[in-house]
Amino acid sequence: MAGTLVSEATGIRRLALRAIHSARSGHPGGSLSVADMLAVLYFDEMNINPARPDWLDRDRIILSKGHACPALYAALALKGYFPESDAMGLRSIDSFMEGHPDFRIPGVDAPSGSLGMGLSQGLGMALGARYQNKDFRTHVILGDGDMQEGNTWEAIMAAGHQKVDNLVAIYDANKLQGDAPVAEQLDLGDVAAKLAQFGWHIISVDGHDIAALQGAFKEARETKGKPTFIVADTVKGKGVSFMEGVLYWHGSVTMSDDELASALKELGDE
């Protein structure tokens, strides 16, 4: 399974970069850092049905760091929610692939793009499930910017208080934000220790280790009486050597034909 998921993650990276290149804008760095967790969630962990995106009892995923949506759209296309050609319409006027996630896109469970609101929306889904005795699970992918927003900390406090064990937050800690390293702009300190204080179950993993991510989601499912917070140590731009750890590729950037060709070559021909 892990081998298949590696290739799904590579497929997400390739399609995301092709769409960003085609759009001549978009955020490659953060899209590449979330590709592995998206692959595990969409192709292994979640109970979903691409033919019924509005199925009420489906598992849910919110990409709170909405600027990484090229990877989300790629995952949805590869999963079969819509054709790859739709994902390639990213950011264009004649497409429904908004520059940040739009709830009307099949498979998108919540709008995002304005940081800090995703965890609250996920908490609402988790509370709605518990209220109705339903067993679906909700996952929220948070970025460094999300962790700087006050709204996120309200949600962290509330989810810990409510003990919603059907809620999982995955923190894509890629350590770079829009203009500078996170440590320079507003250092987040020891996030795991802080979240533990708020009553969350903490799991720390290498965010690019497929098997470790699978294990983390399994552990989250088995954790009762607490929401789970997965600190995923990631590399911004992961998988493309000239993008890895380079602030410029946070975006929103125009990628040249040569840059796309080099990136796709590194990601392997399909």
Next chain:
Amino acid sequence: MNDQAGLMFWELGAQVSVRDAFGRILVHMADQRDDWVFLDADVAGGTGAKPLVQQRPDRVMQFGIAEQNMMAAAAGVADTGLIPVVSTFAAFGCMRAHEQFRTAIAYAGRNVKLCCSHHGLDVGPDGATAQMLEDLATMRAIPGVTVISPADANEFMMAFKAILDHDGPVYMRIGRSATPVVYGHDHSFEIGKAHRLRDGSDVTVIATGVMVPRALEAAASLEKEGVSVRVVNMATIKPLDSDEVIAAASETRGIVTAEDHNIIGGLGGAVAECLAQHKPAPMQFVGVNDKFGKSGEHDELPAMFGIDAASIAAACRRLMK
């Protein structure tokens, strides 16, 4: 007076706070329907929702004093098939959590009902920070949002039932002070439909919320001066009943709008937008003239800020000149 489902209405002329109507209709609808839940941010005592919290805690999700989280969470709750009824003070619901309402709820078309107390000078002694005078403007500017400001306790209960039946995001005002009941149990509230409370041929007052009984008072006093005033209750600010506005502009000499709100962007703005496009007519705006409020009793502040019955009557006289 009871309706068929046993809901108790107040008698005409009784002095009732809409907050009491909020508590009553919440408890009633908890018995009637199981498809909605109540989201509170530790202010049920202030909004009037206390009876529900005490009698039906099974229907309440408590968020503490963290309104941004509550508002965005409401979008998530709606995603699971429930109808969230979100309630707090207007300053927090319409301003602090405004972006959450816009992006997480309205942009996604979530079926969330936001009911806020503490708007306008009607708040009284709590003063300017709590007196939300901008809510109609901020909420009206968001695409797809229905904005309602009922005239009295009875109409509020009817409107609450209507918004539960309506699919889409709604903002509704909950009045604070005790005001005269102007509608009996036989009133029929419809979203987007104005109601003509009194006909007249000289001037029309289009009022909303707590200003409706003041408009009726002004009309009665002007009648003694020989001025015939039409009074329209514009309980739905958005979508605006443009037919009723155009009829007023066609059949009377001009329109006075009356609202416990900044004169910028609220009912007056909505009526002016309609008239400018369809039937230009003389207008006077009765509202708070682009100022913050201040502490004082709810029955002292209207005269100071020019939103009492006498101010409405004076605006009508200006139109008659």
